[in-house]
Amino acid sequence: MEPTPRHIAAYFALMEAGALLQQLVEKQLRDEGNLSYIQFRVLAQLAEAPDQSVRMTDLADGVVYSRSGLTYQADRLEQNGLIVRTPSPDDERSVTVTITEAGREALAHVLPGHIDLVARELFGPLSEEDVTAMADVLTRVRDNLRNAPRRRAPRRRPAAGGDDGRPSR
Amino acid sequence: MEPTPRHIAAYFALMEAGALLQQLVEKQLRDEGNLSYIQFRVLAQLAEAPDQSVRMTDLADGVVYSRSGLTYQADRLEQNGLIVRTPSPDDERSVTVTITEAGREALAHVLPGHIDLVARELFGPLSEEDVTAMADVLTRVRDNLRNAPRRRAPRRRPAAGGDDGRPSR
DNA sequence: AGTATGCGCTTCGAATTCGAAGCACTTTCC
DNA sequence: GGAAAGTGCTTCGAATTCGAAGCGCATACT
Numbered sequence: 001m002e003p004t005p006r007h008i009a010a011y012f013a014l015m016e017a018g019a020l021l022q023q024l025v026e027k028q029l030r031d032e033g034n035l036s037y038i039q040f041r042v043l044a045q046l047a048e049a050p051d052q053s054v055r056m057t058d059l060a061d062g063v064v065y066s067r068s069g070l071t072y073q074a075d076r077l078e079q080n081g082l083i084v085r086t087p088s089p090d091d092e093r094s095v096t097v098t099i100t101e102a103g104r105e106a107l108a109h110v111l112p113g114h115i116d117l118v119a120r121e122l123f124g125p126l127s128e129e130d131v132t133a134m135a136d137v138l139t140r141v142r143d144n145l146r147n148a149p150r151r152r153a154p155r156r157r158p159a160a161g162g163d164d165g166r167p168s169r
Numbered sequence: 170m171e172p173t174p175r176h177i178a179a180y181f182a183l184m185e186a187g188a189l190l191q192q193l194v195e196k197q198l199r200d201e202g203n204l205s206y207i208q209f210r211v212l213a214q215l216a217e218a219p220d221q222s223v224r225m226t227d228l229a230d231g232v233v234y235s236r237s238g239l240t241y242q243a244d245r246l247e248q249n250g251l252i253v254r255t256p257s258p259d260d261e262r263s264v265t266v267t268i269t270e271a272g273r274e275a276l277a278h279v280l281p282g283h284i285d286l287v288a289r290e291l292f293g294p295l296s297e298e299d300v301t302a303m304a305d306v307l308t309r310v311r312d313n314l315r316n317a318p319r320r321r322a323p324r325r326r327p328a329a330g331g332d333d334g335r336p337s338r
Numbered sequence: 339a340g341t342a343t344g345c346g347c348t349t350c351g352a353a354t355t356c357g358a359a360g361c362a363c364t365t366t367c368c
Numbered sequence: 369g370g371a372a373a374g375t376g377c378t379t380c381g382a383a384t385t386c387g388a389a390g391c392g393c394a395t396a397c398t
Contacts, residue, residue: 014186018184020233064192067348094345121314130306130309131179135175135182141182145290226376238354
């Protein structure tokens with residue numbers, strides 16, 4: 001399939017719109033609540049979780065983020081008293097993250113401004129139909145992207161008969 | 170305007186789709202051409218410029234990036250011989266960036282895989298109508314976002330009769 | 339049971355990011 | 369014409385980012 005100019009326009013518009021919006025959002029959260037966008041997403045995810053708790057891995061998957069990056073941000077959030085980390089009861093390896101009262105307050109504090117900002121900057125120029133179309137198309141795109149990255153080739157057959165070129169560790 | 174669940178879905182879908190796609194693209198460019206996404210955008214912008222040259226500031230605006238960040242990436246690109254920086258002829262302050270032959274080759278080298286990736290991962294699940302709708306809506310959003318951040322209040326009337334409180338530099 | 343493999347999280351190091359500050363040149367305004 | 373304000377870029381420092389490596393627990397296979 002040959003890409004048309006419209007395809008290219010759609011591609012760049014998506015990337016740029018996402019980047020621009022993230023910059024605005026990041027600034028609002030920083031100014032009003034001293035939170036990064038990732039931290040905001042983490043808190044939001046915890047707040048709507050059944051028992052205010054989620055495992056680290058599920059958090060990372062939820063916010064599209066590297067595991068080490070999440071560890072770093074979780075350190076920040078815990079230092080600031082917005083979350084608590086405890087070993088998971090059922091699986092000794094995993095860590096359960098729970099939002100604290102202070103965390104809920106921090107979230108509640110930035111939320112109104114956040115909603116205002118998004119309503120103004122993102123949805124401002126859009127009609128209801130536009131919003132519907134955008135949600136529809138982008139949801140499909142996102143779900144597709146969430147599955148596609150399965151390029152983590154399982155590396156089957158760990159060189160049963162010879163060196164596969166991978167350096168020893 | 171009260172945000173509906175559909176608004177929220179659209180907002181997160183935009184942010185996540187952008188982030189996921191960027192990760193895939195970043196990886197492809199890194200693997201196949203040792204380029205970051207920003208570097209790719211810079212080269213692409215230079216390649217389509219009238220005389221293969223653009224000023225630093227215009228580049229930064231074009232790719233949605235901080236000036237200092239662009240300086241850093243321009244250093245990398247220049248070290249690798251993909252661009253050249255020369256003082257601008259008309260304005261002694263500004264720097265004109267020009268893509269080199271090696272730069273064009275690097276771009277040509279990653280482009281086919283790039284187009285494949287985007288066609289597959291982004292446009293794969295979309296119909297022609299979807300692409301049109303997405304381009305239409307997101308272009309408007311992006312253009313709106315490009316202008317909106319004008320919270321740099323123009324600070325009109327530079328205190329014709331007294332100190333406006335702004336610290337001297 | 340016992341070893342091999344896999345999973346969940348953190349630590350580590352190196353690269354990248356941004357804003358603030360600095361520098362040099364340009365334009366504006368008396 | 370000269371100070372004041374603005375513009376374009378780089379430098380600087382501090383924070384953030386990610387992948388690779390490390391560690392301990394869990395699961396599979398025999």
